[in-house]
Amino acid sequence: MIFQNFIFSINAVFPVFIIIILGYVLKTKGITDEHSIKKMNTILFNIALPMLLFRDISRSNFNDFFNLKLLIFALVATLLSFILIWLGAELLIKEKSSIGAFVQGSFRSNYALIGLALASNIGGSDAVTKGALITAFVIPLYNILAVIVLTIRSEGNNKIGIKSTFTNIVKNPLIIGIVLGLPFCILGIRLPAVIETSVDYMARIATPIAMLAIGGTISLDQIKNKKMKLAMAAATIKIILLPIVFTPIAVLLGINGNALLVLYIMLGSPTAVSSYVMACNMNGDEELAADIFIITTLLSVFTFTIGIYIFKTFGLLV
Numbered sequence: 001m002i003f004q005n006f007i008f009s010i011n012a013v014f015p016v017f018i019i020i021i022l023g024y025v026l027k028t029k030g031i032t033d034e035h036s037i038k039k040m041n042t043i044l045f046n047i048a049l050p051m052l053l054f055r056d057i058s059r060s061n062f063n064d065f066f067n068l069k070l071l072i073f074a075l076v077a078t079l080l081s082f083i084l085i086w087l088g089a090e091l092l093i094k095e096k097s098s099i100g101a102f103v104q105g106s107f108r109s110n111y112a113l114i115g116l117a118l119a120s121n122i123g124g125s126d127a128v129t130k131g132a133l134i135t136a137f138v139i140p141l142y143n144i145l146a147v148i149v150l151t152i153r154s155e156g157n158n159k160i161g162i163k164s165t166f167t168n169i170v171k172n173p174l175i176i177g178i179v180l181g182l183p184f185c186i187l188g189i190r191l192p193a194v195i196e197t198s199v200d201y202m203a204r205i206a207t208p209i210a211m212l213a214i215g216g217t218i219s220l221d222q223i224k225n226k227k228m229k230l231a232m233a234a235a236t237i238k239i240i241l242l243p244i245v246f247t248p249i250a251v252l253l254g255i256n257g258n259a260l261l262v263l264y265i266m267l268g269s270p271t272a273v274s275s276y277v278m279a280c281n282m283n284g285d286e287e288l289a290a291d292i293f294i295i296t297t298l299l300s301v302f303t304f305t306i307g308i309y310i311f312k313t314f315g316l317l318v
Contacts, residue, residue, distance in 0.1 A: 002313070009309040012122045016114065017301040019208055023215020037216040040209050048206035049112065050177030052120075053132050055203045057181030058191070060129040065185055067130060070259045074138050074266060077246045081107045082145045085237060093230070100153035101285035102230055104146040104278070105292030106237040109269035112139060112174060113210040114297075118265050118304065120207065122317070123258040131262040136178045138266065140169040146275065150282040214297065217273050223291050231291035234271070238296050239303045243268040251316070260316060268307055270296035 026032045032040075057065055085106045089099045109115060112135055119127040144166075169175060183189075190196065223231075247264050255263060271293045279289035311317045 005309055005312040008312050009305045012308050013118065013301060013304045016117050016121060016207070016211060019211035020215040020218075020297070023212035024218050025215075026212065027216040027218075032212075032216050037213050040213045040216075044113075044206065044209045044213060046173045048202050048209055049116070050173040051199050052116070052128065052203040052206040053135065053174060053177040054181040055196075055199050056125045056128040057132050057178060058184035059125065060185055061188075062182075062186045064126065065129050065133060065182075067133060067259050069253070070130065070255060070263060071133055071137060073246075073250055073253065073255060074134055074263060075141060077242075077263075077267065078107065078138055078141055078145075081242055081246075082149075086149060095285075096153060098227075098230060098285040098288050100150040100282070101275070101279045101289040101292070102234050103149045103153070104142075104275045105231075105271045105289055105296075106234040107242070108142045108146055108272050108275050109238075109266050110214075110272040110297070111135065111266050111269050112272075113214060114300070115262075115265045115269045117207040117210060118269075119258075119262050122308065123261050127258040127262055130258050131265070132178050132181075134262060134266050135174055140172075140175070142272070143169060146278055147282075150278060150284050153284075214273065218294055218297060219290075220294065223294055227285075227288045227291045230288055231295050234288075234292045235295045235299060238271055238292070239268050239300050243303075243307060256316065261311070264307060264311070265304075268300065268303060270300040 023032070027037070082103070086099070086103045089102050089106075093099050093102060111131070116128060116131055116135070119131045123130075184191070191199065243264055246267055247260070250260055250263055273293055276286060276289040276293050278284070280286045308317075
């Protein structure tokens with residue numbers, strides 16, 4: 001049983017990260033470059049991921065999609081994590097201009113890319129549907145909280161504000177894909193077969209494109225030794241402490257099955273690559289932000305494997 005559970009964990013986690021490694025290799029070999037990766041990200045965020053979310057929500061039952069307990073817990077866990085990490089950073093980090101990058105790197109998950117892919121690989125469309133609730137509410141919250149901490153704890157003038165953040169949330173293709181899928185979910189209607197098949201084709205390419213793009217974004221040369229201690233501290237919080245603290249509480253509160261799975265993946269996902277982009281645009285500590293993104297992405301293959309193994313061993317996966 002132990003060996004079978006371990007093999008299950010590897011089969012669930014490693015395929016996602018093998019494609020990430022492939023993306024990294026393609027970049028280092030010159031087969032892809034920054035321009036092509038940008039184009040992949042454009043297709044991913046504007047077409048493939050929105051269609052994946054639209055497809056799985058439109059085909060689901062509304063009661064399966066809207067899990068109030070999951071939503072409230074995810075929002076509270078995110079807010080509480082943000083507050084506690086920020087307080088701890090203020091007390092322990094001497095270089096105050098690094099606090100913004102440290103805080104957002106410690107709580108902000110790459111759920112829309114790695115999280116959705118992993119949820120789909122383990123729990124199928126039902127997990128993606130439940131995960132869409134997190135995409136719709138928690139990811140916008142990530143952006144708002146990141147703007148707040150970077151505005152207060154960054155040097156110089158900032159280019160991003162709360163108002164523009166709200167505008168970007170409303171215009172976010174992922175949110176639009178979720179909203180468009182809701183009428184089909186609530187009313188139980190289906191698209192014509194020819195359109196549904198086309199949507200399905202685009203939805204299927206979301207995961208491989210996302211993983212290739214993430215792999216192409218990783219640059220081991222960016223890791224700065226002088227930032228390593230802070231980056232490792234943030235990584236430990238992000239992919240180890242948050243899941244260890246909040247997942248057992250969720251179990252005690254009766255969150256189970258795929259709802260528990262997507263919550264764990266949200267908590268344990270590596271730091272979002274957008275945290276580096278935002279740190280650059282808001283005069284934050286971009287070196288630290290890059291280190292946290294790379295380290296959490298590389299180490300999460302091991303933490304996820306262990307986490308899924310524990311889930312399987314204790315019968316928490318349906």
